[in-house]
Amino acid sequence: MQTLSTPDEHLAARVLREVGFDQRLVGYRLRERTGPMPASLYSFEEVVHLLGDKFPYVSLERLQQWVETVTEDSELAAAIANLNQDKTNDRDRMLHIGTLMGERLCQCKRTVQS
Numbered sequence: 001m002q003t004l005s006t007p008d009e010h011l012a013a014r015v016l017r018e019v020g021f022d023q024r025l026v027g028y029r030l031r032e033r034t035g036p037m038p039a040s041l042y043s044f045e046e047v048v049h050l051l052g053d054k055f056p057y058v059s060l061e062r063l064q065q066w067v068e069t070v071t072e073d074s075e076l077a078a079a080i081a082n083l084n085q086d087k088t089n090d091r092d093r094m095l096h097i098g099t100l101m102g103e104r105l106c107q108c109k110r111t112v113q114s
Helices: 009-016 042-053 058-073 075-084 090-113
Strands: 025-031 035-041
Touching: 009 042, 009 058, 009 090, 025 042, 025 058, 035 042, 042 058, 042 075, 042 090, 058 075, 075 090
Parallel strands: none
Antiparallel strands: 025 035
8 A cells, every 4th residue: 555745734734624515526325225325525534434435436536636626635646546547446446545545634633733
């Protein structure tokens, strides 16, 4: 698994903020009986929680673009682009990306606390 560099305070603030309706990311929780349940995601942390779900779905290309443009985290966006090139299935890629984003979230929370 790729390790990300420590974020500065400005990046940490962008990652930890909530965004408005126009900048939200839409994902889905897939369920057997009800099908896809849409989820509007207004923060990086909400995206991490969705990707930790049992059956998450989000467009990985849209996620990469969202990380690049909304949080302005080009290092993480490049890592997501790299993981998107894997030949594994979408679910495995989402789990790997969720782990990487969870690492970035923890880094940002530690940066803000210190």
